[in-house]
Every structure is written in C-alpha cells, then in structure tokens.
Amino acid sequence: MAVHGLHQSSPAELAERLEAERRGLPFLALRDGDGRQRIVTLSPQRSPLTLGRQPASDVALDWDEEVSRAHADIDCIGDVWTLVDDGRSRNGSFVNGERVHGRRPLRHGDVLAIGRTRLTFFAPLTAGDRSTAAGARGAAPALSPAQRRVLVALCRPFGATRFATPPSNRELAAELCLSVETVKFHLHALFEAFGIGDLPQRRKRAALAQRALEEGVVGGPDLLEPA
Numbered sequence: 001m002a003v004h005g006l007h008q009s010s011p012a013e014l015a016e017r018l019e020a021e022r023r024g025l026p027f028l029a030l031r032d033g034d035g036r037q038r039i040v041t042l043s044p045q046r047s048p049l050t051l052g053r054q055p056a057s058d059v060a061l062d063w064d065e066e067v068s069r070a071h072a073d074i075d076c077i078g079d080v081w082t083l084v085d086d087g088r089s090r091n092g093s094f095v096n097g098e099r100v101h102g103r104r105p106l107r108h109g110d111v112l113a114i115g116r117t118r119l120t121f122f123a124p125l126t127a128g129d130r131s132t133a134a135g136a137r138g139a140a141p142a143l144s145p146a147q148r149r150v151l152v153a154l155c156r157p158f159g160a161t162r163f164a165t166p167p168s169n170r171e172l173a174a175e176l177c178l179s180v181e182t183v184k185f186h187l188h189a190l191f192e193a194f195g196i197g198d199l200p201q202r203r204k205r206a207a208l209a210q211r212a213l214e215e216g217v218v219g220g221p222d223l224l225e226p227a
Contacts, residue, residue: 013037021122026081028074028112030119033063040119048075048084051093051114059119066091066115072100081106081121091115107202109165141193143217149176150186155209155218166205 020027020039028040040059042049049058054069061067072093073084085093085100093100094113106112108123143151153172157164169187173180187205191197196207212218 017122026121026123028059028119028121030117042074042076042081044076048073053115061114061117064115064117067117071114075103077103081123083112089114108206141217143190143193147186147190147193150178150183151190151208151212152218152222154187154205155212156223158209158213158223166209 016037016039017029020029020041023041026042028042030038030040032038040049046058050070050073051057051059051061051067052069052071053062053064053067054060055062057070059074061071068089068091071085071089075082075084083093083095083100083104083106084102085104086102095104095106095110097113106121106123108121110121112119112121150172153175154166157167167175169180169183172178172183176183187208188197190208191199191204194208194211196204196211199207209218
C-alpha cells in the first residue's frame with residue numbers, strides 16, 4: 001500500500017527535496033509502490049500534467065489499482081497550481097481529506113490523495129515573498145521570554161527537516177500550556193517584529209521559522225525536543 005510517509009525520510013531523501021526546493025519551482029513529492037521517494041518538478045511550460053494509472057500519464061501511478069487510468073490533472077492558472085478532477089476518476093481525488101469537485105487551488109504543504117497514493121505539494125517562497133520577509137533585516141528583534149518560547153516551539157520541527165509543517169495554534173498552546181488566544185497574540189507580535197506581517201497568511205508561519213533559523217535567532221540546542 002502506498003502511503004505518504006515523508007516524515008520518515010532518509011537523509012538522502014531530505015537532501016533530494018532540498019535540492020528540488022533550490023530550483024525555485026513548485027514540486028510534488030510522493031512514494032511509489034516500492035516505497036521509493038519520487039520528485040515531480042512543476043513548471044508552467046509543462047502544464048497541465050495528467051495523473052493516472054496508465055503509463056503514458058505525466059505522473060504515472062501504475063502501481064495503485066485504485067487510481068483511474070486518466071484520474072485527474074495538475075494545472076497552472078496564472079501563478080496558482082490547481083488539482084482538477086472533473087468527475088472522470090472512479091474513486092475521486094482529495095486534498096487534505098476533502099474531496100475535489102472540479103478545480104482546487106493548492107497551497108504549500110497540501111496532501112493530495114489519489115487512490116491510495118499520497119502526494120505532497122511544495123511551493124518554495126517566491127522572490128517577492130523573500131524580499132518582503134527580508135525587508136526589516138538588521139539587528140535581531142528584541143523578544144520577550146514568552147515570545148521566544150513560542151518562536152522556539154514553532155521552529156523546533158524544522159530542526160529535523162526544512163520541509164516540516166509549522167505547528168498549529170492549538171498544538172503550540174498544548175505544548176506551552178498557554179491559551180490559543182495567547183499564542184495568537186504572541187505570533188502576531190512575532191510576525192511584526194520580523195517584518196513579515198504583510199505576507200499571505202498561509203505563508204507567515206513557515207516564513208517566520210525560516211527567518212528565525214537563517215538569522216540564528218533560534219538554533220542549536222533550541223531545536224532539541226524537550227525532555
């Protein structure tokens with residue numbers, strides 16, 4: 001059975017995904033029927049890409065009997081990548097557990113379920129996002145002890161892999177024994193302190209963790225799991 005399983009990646013697989021990110025293009029990461037990682041780089045020049053069980057598909061999932069021969073498409077509209085399932089698939093297509101009817105925009109970290117196969121969509125920060133996030137470069141911002149605790153907890157999953165998913169407000173609240181509202185308050189202050197308050201909401205957490213790690217505000221022992 002094909003599963004998502006990217007959290008169990010080997011160092012070589014993590015390096016492969018890092019190299020894919022450095023190309024600056026979105027990509028899909030999946031495991032084939034033998035459990036090997038596959039990377040599919042997405043480029044507007046190759047859009048749309050077909051997903052299906054037939055070997056001629058652009059993304060051929062021929063090991064998965066629950067995938068239809070011509071299951072779905074990955075299509076780029078402007079600068080937005082989308083999953084398209086117009087009803088041709090027998091078992092449907094899903095994004096983060098929700099069935100797709102027609103066209104569904106994809107966001108960084110979305111997990112696509114095609115049959116029993118899981119594909120993760122990665123969208124590296126654009127040059128514009130990086131420029132915005134770097135707008136307030138200079139001395140590291142002064143943080144209160146409470147803000148630093150939230151920032152360290154947010155960054156900790158990235159100590160294992162650059163492709164980690166930032167914890168949710170509820171996960172941070174549970175780990176730090178705080179209320180969700182308190183976590184939101186500290187995160188808002190951190191977004192402003194690091195100059196990323198104007199980034200799209202869906203990118204703020206990852207951008208905050210990336211900048212904190214790049215500038216050495218969080219690192220080393222901070223990223224160890226608490227005892």
